[in-house]
Amino acid sequence: MLTAISTAYGKLISNYTTNSSTIQYFEPPRSIFLEAHFIRIYCQLYTPNYQKIFLQTVAYVRCINLFYFIILEFCAENGKEPQQQYKGSFNVRITADLHRKASLGASAKNISLNSYVEQAIEMQVAKDAVAL
Numbered sequence: 357m358l359t360a361i362s363t364a365y366g367k368l369i370s371n372y373t374t375n376s377s378t379i380q381y382f383e384p385p386r387s388i389f390l391e392a393h394f395i396r397i398y399c400q401l402y403t404p405n406y407q408k409i410f411l412q413t414v415a416y417v418r419c420i421n422l423f424y425f426i427i428l429e430f431c432a433e434n435g436k437e438p439q440q441q442y443k444g445s446f447n448v449r450i451t452a453d454l455h456r457k458a459s460l461g462a463s464a465k466n467i468s469l470n471s472y473v474e475q476a477i478e479m480q481v482a483k484d485a486v487a488l
Contacts, residue, residue: 370410377417381410448473 370381380389431437450458462472 370407377421379410379413379417 367383368380369383371379373379378389378391381387382389458472458476459469462469465472467475
């Protein structure tokens with residue numbers, strides 16, 4: 357039996373975890389957090405029957421995990437490398453000072469911070485490609 361743990365989402369009531377996925381149910385408010393293979397979902401539930409939804413979510417994640425491992429096995433058998441899909445955005449954690457300097461640099465060039473960082477990454481990738 358899971359002991360209720362207080363978190364930022366509420367009290368953790370139910371938990372399902374594997375090496376590649378996590379499903380958690382919180383009260384109050386009634387909400388589910390799901391993370392599986394680069395998918396992250398947090399939603400509030402407007403139904404009293406959370407156990408049924410929680411179990412259905414667990415079954416869904418098991419299917420995702422099974423499909424994921426079938427694909428990995430197929431790739432291994434056929435000498436292929438699985439490729440992650442990239443959506444073109446990601447979080448970067450940097451120091452506050454570097455953030456300030458980058459923001460000032462972008463402002464001086466009259467471009468967005470996003471464009472400034474994109475240009476810096478493009479220059480580094482090009483430099484690394486030459487070195488290879």
